[in-house]
Amino acid sequence: MNQPRKSRLLGFTLIEVLIALSLLSIMMLMLFAGLRISAKSWDKGDAKLIQINNMSAVHNFFHNQMATALPLWDDFTELEKKFSFQGTENTLQFVSTLPSSSKRLGLQVFNLRLEKNQLWVAIKPFYPSLEQNKWKIEDVVLLDKIATFKITYFGKQEEDVLEWQDDWVHKHLPQLIAIDIETIAEIKWPQIILKLHNHENKPKPDNPFEKARKKLTPQIGEDRDDDDPSPF
Numbered sequence: 001m002n003q004p005r006k007s008r009l010l011g012f013t014l015i016e017v018l019i020a021l022s023l024l025s026i027m028m029l030m031l032f033a034g035l036r037i038s039a040k041s042w043d044k045g046d047a048k049l050i051q052i053n054n055m056s057a058v059h060n061f062f063h064n065q066m067a068t069a070l071p072l073w074d075d076f077t078e079l080e081k082k083f084s085f086q087g088t089e090n091t092l093q094f095v096s097t098l099p100s101s102s103k104r105l106g107l108q109v110f111n112l113r114l115e116k117n118q119l120w121v122a123i124k125p126f127y128p129s130l131e132q133n134k135w136k137i138e139d140v141v142l143l144d145k146i147a148t149f150k151i152t153y154f155g156k157q158e159e160d161v162l163e164w165q166d167d168w169v170h171k172h173l174p175q176l177i178a179i180d181i182e183t184i185a186e187i188k189w190p191q192i193i194l195k196l197h198n199h200e201n202k203p204k205p206d207n208p209f210e211k212a213r214k215k216l217t218p219q220i221g222e223d224r225d226d227d228d229p230s231p232f
Contacts, residue, residue: 054143055189057142058119058142058143058181058192059192061121061142062179062192062194063194064099065094065096065098065110066094066096066177066194066196067194067196067197068096068097068197069085069094069095069096069173069196069197070084070095070096070107071083071084071085071172071173072084072095072107072126074126076127076128083170083171083172084109084126085168085173085174086168086169087151087153087167087168087177088151088166088167088168089150089151089152089166089167090113090114090149090150090151091111091112091113091114091151092110092111092112092151093109093110093111093112094109094110095107095108095109095110095126096108096110098123104123104125104138106125106126106127107125107126107127108123108124108125108126109123109124109125109126110122110123111123112142114146114149117144117145117146117147117184118141118143118144118145118146119141119142119143119144119146119149119181120139120140120141120142121139121140121142122137122138122139123137123138123139123140124136124137124138143181145183145184145185146181146182146183146184147182147183147184147186148180148181148182149179149180149181150179150180151177151178151179151180152164152165152166152177152178152180153165153166153167153168153174153176153177153178154174154175154176154177154178155168155170155172155173155174155175155176156170156172156175157170162175164178173196174196175195175196176193176194176195176196177193177194177196178191178192178193178194179191179192179193179194180192
């Protein structure tokens with residue numbers, strides 16, 4: 001007995017099922033491709049954020065510590081006294097202070113060096129102490145995955161010639177320091193240029209009494225204005 005025509009149209013043919021499965025597979029592939037692109041973009045964003053944070057931390061370290069570098073002489077730990085600031089192309093030693101929150105008070109000696117693609121900084125007190133725990137050297141990694149760390153110094157040589165130099169062995173602070181950093185991933189950082197406060201060349205502040213004396217004493221060929229009662 002033949003089935004009614006209407007009942008034969010209720011099901012799907014094999015071709016229709018195959019077409020539906022193919023469309024579903026394409027949609028799933030597009031969905032997973034979009035998720036993969038999103039995950040890569042997220043990872044790149046995280047890597048960029050980490051890079052920016054590292055750059056900010058390194059910039060802050062150099063600007064905060066190098067701004068307070070002092071021209072001192074070390075004459076109590078060596079047979080011959082040495083100037084506190086010494087540098088080569090990839091090492092640097094200077095004396096500065098740490099924030100009070102670091103719990104390391106007083107002057108500290110900072111030693112920077114590049115070792116096994118890591119930028120290390122060793123910190124120890126500048127003045128020796130009888131208490132052994134205060135003389136402990138703290139050695140930490142400032143930056144990781146570094147391929148190039150180069151320092152150049154701008155200042156006067158013995159002949160009082162201002163120029164950029166690869167090493168600094170003089171008995172005074174340089175005027176400028178330029179630091180170039182490149183990561184293993186061949187990402188070159190913007191050059192860091194630091195201006196040091198050369199305490200030796202700082203002008204002495206005006207003495208208020210000397211300033212008042214100059215005001216009260218008229219210069220040769222000049223008359224003091226009597227309408228100005230203030231000596232300042």
